[in-house]
Amino acid sequence: MSTTGVIRCKAAVAWEPGKPLTIEDVEVAPPKVHEVRIKEYLTGQFRQFPLVLGHEAAGIVESVTKCSQGDKVIPLFLPQCGECERCLSPKTNRCRKNWANTQASVMADGTSRISYKGQQVYQFLGVGSFSQYTVVPDTSLAKIRSDAPLDKVCLLGCxxxxxxxxxxxxxxxxxxxxxxxxxxxxxxxxxxxxxxxxxxxxxxxxxxxxxxxxxxxxxxxxxxxxxxxxxxxxxxxxxxxxxxxxxxxxxxxxxxxxxxxxxxxxxxxxxxxxxxxxxxxxxxxxxxxxxxxxxxxxxxxxxxxx
CATH class of the missing domain: 3.40.50.720 (NAD(P)-binding Rossmann-like Domain)
Structure with a gap:
């Protein structure tokens, strides 16, 4: 069943460069408009810390927005808005929607949906798949077949x-x-x-x-x-x-x-x-x-x- 409140779960957090990741109990906020919260199945040097790494994943939609609850999806670090100049061009599909924000490991509003004891934790490339749950823009999802093996199709994420x-x-x-x-x-x-x-x-x-x-x-x-x-x-x-x-x-x-x-x-x-x-x-x-x-x-x- 989907939830609307904050979810507490485990995530691997990088606190600073060159130091091992630590498993922490983090909080994942509910998605905002045009965002989707995903329950991750498997997850695959940026300047922002603390940071939840990972950008290869596959999971199941937990919150109901553009997708349906229970849909299997692959979160993408390169979105596909279908509206910008590049998405509409036959020459490329390198979408630039929210590009600067995803490269800075945050959502469109400049913040992350993951936190630790009240401190914002960045989401690598706007995904942050080294977490049991994450939130991504709904333009950064690819819906896949219901019988797709999540432990294998996660590699399609990169x-x-x-x-x-x-x-x-x-x-x-x-x-x-x-x-x-x-x-x-x-x-x-x-x-x-x-x-x-x-x-x-x-x-x-x-x-x-x-x-x-x-x-x-x-x-x-x-x-x-x-x-x-x-x-x-x-x-x-x-x-x-x-x-x-x-x-x-x-x-x-x-x-x-x-x-x-x-x-x-x-x-x-x-x-x-x-x-x-x-x-x-x-x-x-x-x-x-x-x-x-x-x-x-x-x-x-x-x-x-x-």
């Missing part, structure tokens, strides 16, 4: 959508092309899935952890390369084994150094590199000549087409 979307939406990988995926975590494995779905003929997984190679091959990688196994740079290795570079490179690490390597591993004249990994402060150092020779460098957020 990892799978981001990596897969980077391939099919941002890179637009073509059939019989060659691809290199840098970083074989959740995003990277999803990117490999996307490359396989796009019928790429060669899918090269790149990671310094060889224990990830077996899983990468299971997801569709045709081969895997460990940069630590070579005296040359990884971009030189890829240029050698592909006779000039890959058609597409997906950077799924979030390291400017790896971003440079991914870009430089692409073939001149038509190679495309898509940056998937997040890096907040560092810059990429790209040689202008590499761009002038016909390569494309682009980014994606949540796998969204730009």
């Amino acid at each position: 990892g799978v959508s981001t990596g897969y979307g980077a391939v099919v939406k941002a890179a637009k990988v073509e059939e019989r092309s060659s691809c290199a995926v840098f970083g074989l975590g959740a995003d990277g494995l999803a990117a490999i899935m996307g490359c396989q779905a796009a019928k790429a003929s060669r899918i090269i997984g790149v990671d310094v952890n060889p224990e990830r190679f077996e899983k990468a091959r299971l997801f569709g990688a045709t081969e895997c390369v460990n940069p630590n196994d070579h005296a040359k740079t990884i971009q030189e290795v890829l240029l050698d084994i592909t006779s000039g570079g890959v058609d597409y490179a997906l950077e799924c690490v979030g390291s400017p150094v790896v971003m440079n390597s991914a870009f430089e591993s692409t073939r001149d004249a038509w190679g495309t590199c898509v940056i998937v990994g997040w890096s907040e402060s560092e810059a990429i150092n790209i040689k202008v000549e590499k761009i002038l020779m016909g390569r494309t460098l682009k980014g994606t957020y949540f796998g969204v087409e730009e």
Whole structure:
């Protein structure tokens, strides 16, 4: 049964940078207009503290608003209002509604719905899924099938959508092309899935952890390369084994150094590199000549087409 009052529940709270999360008894306020409160099933460096982390989740609607009580949903850190210029454009669905607030880990009114002993606790990216209950805008929900397994579909809240979307939406990988995926975590494995779905003929997984190679091959990688196994740079290795570079490179690490390597591993004249990994402060150092020779460098957020 839905409730209208404050809910007390457990949440993992980050009190300051570099310190372990602690499990606290927090209070989750009822949703305001155009907000939905969710009972979380599973949850997946910002400056705001204290902070409830987490942005990958799936749950069941607890309060009745735009959705119905009991609906299974996935909360999204990138909304879909359906009304702004970007939502109405065929070029992108990167909605900007309440963008500044969600990046600041608060709701549209500038506050959070989670508190601890009267102190506001921020919600990471406006979600805060490391809590048994959370509140999100109703534009930041995707309703899913009633028989969807919540312990699996939670990954659609970021990892799978981001990596897969980077391939099919941002890179637009073509059939019989060659691809290199840098970083074989959740995003990277999803990117490999996307490359396989796009019928790429060669899918090269790149990671310094060889224990990830077996899983990468299971997801569709045709081969895997460990940069630590070579005296040359990884971009030189890829240029050698592909006779000039890959058609597409997906950077799924979030390291400017790896971003440079991914870009430089692409073939001149038509190679495309898509940056998937997040890096907040560092810059990429790209040689202008590499761009002038016909390569494309682009980014994606949540796998969204730009």
